[in-house]
Amino acid sequence: MNKYSWYVIALLASPIISADQHQMDHSLHENHGHTGHSHQQAVDGAELDVNPEKFDRFVEDLTYAKVAVISVQGMVCDFCARGIDKTFKKDTSVLKVDVDLNKGKVLVAYKADQEIDFDDVKHKIQSNGQNATDIQLVSI
Amino acid sequence: MGIWHIIIIAVMCIASEVTDARKISYSGGGTLMVKSDSSAKSVYYHYSPSYKFSLGIEAQKDIFRETKGSYLRFNYLLNRKNTNTSQRNLYFLSGVSTDNPNDLFYGVEGDWETRELFSGFGYTKTEAAGRNISHSYVQIGIAPYVGDYGDLHTWLLLKSKKNSLTKEWQTYPMLKFFKGNVLVEIGYGNQGDWDLHGMYRF
Numbered sequence: 001m002n003k004y005s006w007y008v009i010a011l012l013a014s015p016i017i018s019a020d021q022h023q024m025d026h027s028l029h030e031n032h033g034h035t036g037h038s039h040q041q042a043v044d045g046a047e048l049d050v051n052p053e054k055f056d057r058f059v060e061d062l063t064y065a066k067v068a069v070i071s072v073q074g075m076v077c078d079f080c081a082r083g084i085d086k087t088f089k090k091d092t093s094v095l096k097v098d099v100d101l102n103k104g105k106v107l108v109a110y111k112a113d114q115e116i117d118f119d120d121v122k123h124k125i126q127s128n129g130q131n132a133t134d135i136q137l138v139s140i
Numbered sequence: 141m142g143i144w145h146i147i148i149i150a151v152m153c154i155a156s157e158v159t160d161a162r163k164i165s166y167s168g169g170g171t172l173m174v175k176s177d178s179s180a181k182s183v184y185y186h187y188s189p190s191y192k193f194s195l196g197i198e199a200q201k202d203i204f205r206e207t208k209g210s211y212l213r214f215n216y217l218l219n220r221k222n223t224n225t226s227q228r229n230l231y232f233l234s235g236v237s238t239d240n241p242n243d244l245f246y247g248v249e250g251d252w253e254t255r256e257l258f259s260g261f262g263y264t265k266t267e268a269a270g271r272n273i274s275h276s277y278v279q280i281g282i283a284p285y286v287g288d289y290g291d292l293h294t295w296l297l298l299k300s301k302k303n304s305l306t307k308e309w310q311t312y313p314m315l316k317f318f319k320g321n322v323l324v325e326i327g328y329g330n331q332g333d334w335d336l337h338g339m340y341r342f
């Protein structure tokens with residue numbers, strides 16, 4: 001193959017990648033603003049699909065906070081998840097971040113009065129090359 | 141620098157700006173890599189404006205060609221497939237010598253990874269002064285245990301590589317460790333040569 005053909009392949013692939021990365025699961029939970037639920041339940045009453053011990057450790061030092069449990073596709077290794085961790089920590093409304101690699105979840109604690117925009121969350125996850133497909137919110 | 145090289149680099153830069161591009165690393169992240177094996181020793185830093193591509197510079201000592209030099213590097217994520225349990229990637233790699241635009245390399249690398257299994261391949265071709273050298277490799281691996289976030293993670297790998305000069309496949313085991321922002325790969329070939337790779341992600 002001619003050496004310039006590689007450059008052409010790279011350029012032609014751009015729209016393919018964009019289309020692939022924008023394939024999101026549209027069955028999203030959009031729950032906001034309630035309080036008083038147990039730590040193992042989202043605000044809509046659904047059970048959290050996250051390691052209970054990890055979640056309890058994550059919230060034990062939190063008061064008056066909102067925790068987002070984000071489902072992420074493609075987060076298969078610790079090294080891959082580092083960028084997600086760093087990206088969320090740049091957000092001044094974020095109190096702490098943790099990752100449940102086994103369940104493919106990112107835990108993000110926000111200030112309690114912070115409105116959580118799932119599109120912003122998806123953008124942050126995508127800026128690391130992964131896809132956010134779902135979010136569950138828990139008020140602490 | 142030839143007119144074709146100027147055009148290609150210009151087109152790549154323009155394309156990078158107009159695509160909603162992301163990269164291997166997270167957007168805005170930098171990575172420092174050191175590598176030493178039987179074909180080359182190098183120090184390489186790249187910055188990822190997005191997760192789809194990176195721009196970098198690599199100082200390299202090419203053992204086959206007995207040359208030292210620096211390359212401007214451009215890597216591009218051609219395709220990525222994320223699922224709940226796996227990630228598959230295909231990358232385009234390239235570099236152009238800072239001293240001689242006719243000294244360049246290009247190729248592809250791909251991988252598929254779950255939390256327990258890894259497979260990857262790569263092919264690069266170096267062109268310089270009418271002397272072309274190609275390098276190929278395939279790699280498979282398993283994780284002996286599945287660690288939690290922040291733990292020390294370990295991979296047992298088997299790598300086979302070949303270059304167009306020796307034309308022989310060389311197969312050897314490798315160990316990969318990573319914890320936090322640090323990754324280290326260590327391999328030892330049957331011809332007594334080490335294959336070392338270190339990485340720090342900023």
